[in-house]
Amino acid sequence: MSQDSETQTRFFEFDDPADPLPLCVGPPMPRFTLAYEMYGRMNADRSNVVLLYHAMTGCQHAAGRNPHVPGLDGRWTEEMHEGWWDPFIGPGKALDTDKFCVVCANFLGGCYGSTGPASINPATGLPWGSTFPVLRMRDIVESQMRLLDHLGVRKLHAVVGPSIGGFLALVTAAAHPERVHFVVAIGTGIETTIDQRLLNFEQVTAIEADPYFRGGDYYAGARPDVGLALARRIAHKTFISPDALRMRARNEVVSQKPPHGWYEMNHPVESYMLHQGQKFVKRFDANTYLRILDAWQWFDLVKETGAKDLRDVFRRCRGQEFLVFSIDNDHTFDRKQQEKLVRPLKVAEVPFLWLTVHSDKGHDAFLLEPRLFTPHIQEMLDHRGAG
Missing domain, CATH: 1.10.1740.110 (Rna Polymerase Sigma Factor; Chain: A)
Structure with a gap:
């Protein structure tokens, strides 16, 4: 999309006391809000949707320009107005909006419109603050599965995640293998390193x-x-x-x-x-x-997907295809972390392509250098043989 293209945040209001969102720690949540944005249009059978997970301090605003999101107590600064992945989303770009509908939601627990510690707790009329529930990566994923249900999306064309968004992409692929065709994991891993x-x-x-x-x-x-x-x-x-x-x-x-x-x-x-x-x-x-940070510290791909071991995690993904990116100067998730991801993929006989991009920008290359990633993402997403 162009930076001149104005986008607008939408709000998914989940309210189902009869079927609340289960959390890994603590009681389930019967109500929550997710702030999200959509780019491109869903096709008739809603099979062209790409779910994009943002990185740790990202937000739902991935492309175009959004000058205002209500109710954020000044946090929607000018820095937020431009979509954080704008060079990657739009006609002819990595996530081509002439072909795909891209959905990006602010994490549950976030501070950009999704229910989080700064939100008002309806039970008290005050901000949740210290009483906000403990979260795990699986909880963030499951909240977004409820969003997909609301949108009528049964199966994603792809799930894409850079950095710790990659953790979420992996959880999605293994916990809901029937809902995912392609998995794009950028500068991420399968564990929290020392x-x-x-x-x-x-x-x-x-x-x-x-x-x-x-x-x-x-x-x-x-x-x-x-x-x-x-x-x-x-x-x-x-x-x-x-x-x-x-x-x-x-x-x-x-x-x-x-x-x-x-x-x-x-x-x-x-x-x-x-x-x-x-x-x-x-x-x-x-x-x-x-x-x-707490969800990152406790991240456990095996436990959070209900698997027996890593082989079991990825055995579920045999009907998918993975595209794994390493960044050679990445000091957040170095290449050894992607190797640890690729090894069990190979053992489980999951189709994958593992590429290393060469950049002097380190981990931030996934934000700044679309030319290094775009051709490979396009080639995978344009192939419709998975599933």
């Missing part, structure tokens, strides 16, 4: 140590912006390669005044990272950040 676990734990403690966090019940007062900004900086350095970070920071102005204490910044990369944190806290909610 490096990721440590980085995530650092982010959790940064937020919870902020005196304004108040255990998650901060909506009536000051927000834990210092802790959330620090968490973002901890994560951000893994998204891009050191060379790309050096280039991005080259023109950053170094403040001569220490922002929090006695330390005086003396290098552009420090100003760059400080700015990333300050910009991020304007558009994201700390409790949502924690809920997603």
Whole structure:
């Protein structure tokens, strides 16, 4: 789509006390809202739908331009107006809207219109805050299966997921194999690595140590912006390669005044990272950040798909085809993680293609360099032999 093409967020209101959404931890949810957007048109039998999962701090707005989403308490900043995957979605692009209907929803627990910790709990009239349910990746997937049911989509042409969106794509494929033809997994893996676990734990403690966090019940007062900004900086350095970070920071102005204490910044990369944190806290909610980190820390592909082992997970996917991308300078999900995904696919005799793209932009290449991915995604999605 073009950045000039205006899109609009829609809202799926699930309300079914007789058949509530089961959660992996805690009681089921009889009511929730998912914010979502659609690009392209469904065909008559609704068989051309591509479900796109966003990455950790993404949103439902994947393509075009959306200048306003109501009820977000200022979080829909100018940075959000352009679709996060706009170079990949539209006529002739990787997800070709002349052929496919792309659906992208904000995660359950999110802060861009889906029910999350910042939403009002109807039982109290106050934000959920610390009382919002614990979430697992499977819960996010199942909420979106309810959305597909609402849209009348029985079987997806494809499910696509970059980064931890890839976790969700894998859960979808294995938990609902009858609902998926193709699986596109970009810069992802099948487990939470030790490096990721440590980085995530650092982010959790940064937020919870902020005196304004108040255990998650901060909506009536000051927000834990210092802790959330620090968490973002901890994560951000893994998204891009050191060379790309050096280039991005080259023109950053170094403040001569220490922002929090006695330390005086003396290098552009420090100003760059400080700015990333300050910009991020304007558009994201700390409790949502924690809920997603928690789901990441507890991610267990075998357990969350009800399988016996990894071979059982992927044996279910024999009627599907997988396209797996590695990014050679990815410091978030390095190539070893995709190798761990491909190995059980091969053992289970699932058709797959594994490609490594070469980029100096690191993990962020999946956002910034459509030319590296588009031909391969198009070739797979245009093939209709699966299933």
